[in-house]
Amino acid sequence: MRYLTRPSIAAVATAAAVAILLACANRGMQPPGGPVDPTPPHVERVTPESGSVSQRAGAVRFVFNKVMSDNPSRGALNQYFLISPTDGEPRVNWHRDYIDVRPRHGFRGNTAYSVTLLPGLADVRGNQMTVPTTTIFSTGGTLPQFGILGSMFDWAAERPATGAFVEAIARPDSSAVYIAVPDSLGQFVLGPFGPGRYTLRGFIDRNANRALDPGEAWDSSTVIITSSRPVVELLAIQRDTNPPRMTALAREDSTTLRATFDRPIDPTQELSTGLFRLQRADSTEVPLALVLGAHAAADSAARRDSTRRDSTARRDTTARRDTTAAAPPAANPSAPTSIVPVPTPRPTAPRVTGRPSTIAPPPPRPSRPAPETSVLLKLAAPAVLDTGATYRLTVRGVRGIMGRSATSARTVTIPKPPPPSRTDSVRRRPLTRQDSIRLRDSTRTPPRPPVGR
Numbered sequence: 001m002r003y004l005t006r007p008s009i010a011a012v013a014t015a016a017a018v019a020i021l022l023a024c025a026n027r028g029m030q031p032p033g034g035p036v037d038p039t040p041p042h043v044e045r046v047t048p049e050s051g052s053v054s055q056r057a058g059a060v061r062f063v064f065n066k067v068m069s070d071n072p073s074r075g076a077l078n079q080y081f082l083i084s085p086t087d088g089e090p091r092v093n094w095h096r097d098y099i100d101v102r103p104r105h106g107f108r109g110n111t112a113y114s115v116t117l118l119p120g121l122a123d124v125r126g127n128q129m130t131v132p133t134t135t136i137f138s139t140g141g142t143l144p145q146f147g148i149l150g151s152m153f154d155w156a157a158e159r160p161a162t163g164a165f166v167e168a169i170a171r172p173d174s175s176a177v178y179i180a181v182p183d184s185l186g187q188f189v190l191g192p193f194g195p196g197r198y199t200l201r202g203f204i205d206r207n208a209n210r211a212l213d214p215g216e217a218w219d220s221s222t223v224i225i226t227s228s229r230p231v232v233e234l235l236a237i238q239r240d241t242n243p244p245r246m247t248a249l250a251r252e253d254s255t256t257l258r259a260t261f262d263r264p265i266d267p268t269q270e271l272s273t274g275l276f277r278l279q280r281a282d283s284t285e286v287p288l289a290l291v292l293g294a295h296a297a298a299d300s301a302a303r304r305d306s307t308r309r310d311s312t313a314r315r316d317t318t319a320r321r322d323t324t325a326a327a328p329p330a331a332n333p334s335a336p337t338s339i340v341p342v343p344t345p346r347p348t349a350p351r352v353t354g355r356p357s358t359i360a361p362p363p364p365r366p367s368r369p370a371p372e373t374s375v376l377l378k379l380a381a382p383a384v385l386d387t388g389a390t391y392r393l394t395v396r397g398v399r400g401i402m403g404r405s406a407t408s409a410r411t412v413t414i415p416k417p418p419p420p421s422r423t424d425s426v427r428r429r430p431l432t433r434q435d436s437i438r439l440r441d442s443t444r445t446p447p448r449p450p451v452g453r
Contacts, residue, residue: 036125037066037125037127038127039127040122040123040127040128040129040130041064041065041066041068041121041122041123041127041129042064042065042129042131043062043063043064043117043133044063044064044065045061045063046060046061046062046063046133046135047060047061047063048060048135048137049135049137050134050135050136050137051136051137051143052137052138053137053138053140053141053142053143054138054139054140054141055107055137055138055139056139057107058102058106058107059093059100059101059102060083060100060101060102060115060135061098061099061100061101062098062099062101062117062133063097063098064097064098064099064123065097066097066123066124066127067096067097067123067124068094068096068097068099068121068122068123068124069121069122069123069124069126070094072120072121072122073120073122073126073128074120075208077092077094077099078090078091078092079118079208080117080118080120080121081101081115081116081117081118082114082115082116082118082179082180082181083101083102083103083113083114083115084113084114084115084116084178084179084180084190084191085111085113085176085177085178085179086103086177086178086179087103087104087105088103088104088105089104090102090103090104091103091104101115107139108139109139109140110138110139110140110141111138111139111140111176112136112137112138112139112140112143112144112191112192112193113136113137113138113139114134114135114136114178114191114192115134115135115136116132116133116134116180116181117129117132117133117134118132118181119131119132132183136192143192144191144192144193144194145192146191146192146193146194146195146225146228146229147189147190147191147192147193147229148168148189148190148191148198148200148223148225148229148230148232149187149188149189149229149230149231149232150166150187150188150189150190150200150202150231150232150233150234151182151185151186151187151188151232151233151234151364152164152166152182152186152188152202152219152233152234152235152236153186153233153234153235153236153364153365153366154204154217154236154237155217155219155235155236155237155366155368155370155371156217156237156238156264156370156371157370158365158366158369158370159363159365160182160184160185160186160363160364161182161186161202161204161217161234161236162184162204163204163205163206163208164181164182164186164202164203164204164205164236165179165181165202165203165205165210166179166180166181166182166188166190166200166201166202166234167179167180167200167201167202168190168193168198168199168200168201168223169198169199169201170193170196170197170198171196171197171198171199172197176193178190178191178193178198179210182202185363185364186364188202191229193225194225195225195226195227196224196225197222197223197224197225198222198223198224198225199220199221199222199223200220200221200222200223200232200234201218201219201220201221202218202219202220202234202236203216203217203218203219203236204216204217204218204236215238216238217236217237217238217239218236218237218239219234219235219236219237220234221234233366233367235366235368237264237371237401238263238264238401239401239402240263240400240402241402241404242263242400242404243263243398243399243400243404243405243406244261244262244263244264244265244398244399244400244405244406245261245262245263245406245408246259246260246261246393246395246408246409246410247260247261247262247410248260248410249391249393249410249411249412250412251385251412251414251415252376254384254385255378255379255381255383255384255385256376256377256378256379257278257376257377257379257385257391257393257412258294258374258375258376258377259276259374259375259377259393259395259410260373260374261373261374261398263373263400263401264370264371264372264373264400264401265293265371265372265373265375265398265399265400266371266399266400266401266403267368267369267371267372269398269399271291271292271293271372271375271398272291273288273289273290273291275291275395275396275397275398276288276291276377276393276394276395277393277394277396278377278379278391278392278393279391279392279394280389280390280391280392281389281390281391281392286379286383286391287379287380287383288377288378288379288380289378289379289380289381290377290378291375291376291377291378292375292376292378293372293374293375293376294372294373294374294375294376295369295370295372296369296372371401377393385414386414387414387415387416387417388413388414388415388416389413389414390411390412390413390414391411391412391413391414392409392410392411393409393410393411393412394407394408394409395407395408395409
């Protein structure tokens, strides 16, 4: 029999201790050594595959090409996954290079599901994913082909809504709630589901709790699906029962005042002079000729400037157009994207064929202009705003987004022009002939003294 010597026992104990320490290391620790890999991870495989039916899987598995971090930089790990229809927060299990996702109460039978991995998940080196991955499958024998394609905007800012959340509730039983997150351009896809009536609601989720809270901008619509996938636009804006009230009154020019409100004005209301009453300090009425929204006035001025520039460019153009060239054929309207995406392919490096453009296209804008928060009041000729005079404006009947109105009033004193400065008030006498000779002599270079012999 062979016995271990004391040095051998010490070596075995040291090796065991090192192994235990390595086994207990943090799962999210960045591996030491080796070259730094800055490329973001991507999904290599998703099961069940998108478009499959009759699935009995207990979870959806996302397989990655790298070891993923289980400690995201923001929020919890389950905040990066969407299961539609939803039954609450999804259950997520991390397994180094793959993640399993399942509904809170498991997958139901004869139901079509959409499971999405949102951008932002990172590997152990902190490289974040930039594109989402979605798989759509059914636990029944068929996969419905209907859904809702839409776009969502921050209406007040006239730009795509960021940090938004969209849900579609089946009516009348509300048995299924389908959810989606718009992309950076505000576009979203909900489904798949069958024909019926749905309540569509979207809101800008400021606190990222996936629930509509007081003060958050939102919009809703009723969608009836019969034989096609509708395209819907949501215009999110704060909607409360408080009416708009005038908060400021200022002079725009000698015949125009600007009234500013604390809340947006109902865009369906026609702004007329009958809603506004302007008086001097002695209660004398000042007639108004026109009331115009500030946005509409700015857009009108921009269109006039653009028309003027275009007409100038046309006059300066000397080249004649070729009127014999055939007009290009009209492009066929593009069909909406399929509600059932194919499995996400492995990303490849784009092939650069020329110098890339550094000019990004402008973001999309909502189809309707933002509601007005200020209006311009034009005085009827020949009235003008007298300097040093005080005016009082009373507003009655201006409605808010929810149809409520109130009476509010503000005063403004037209400032007097500043007095002329002291240097401007002193008149300079004209230069005489003697002044010109004196100025010439003072600027003449004196002669050099003679050099001694």
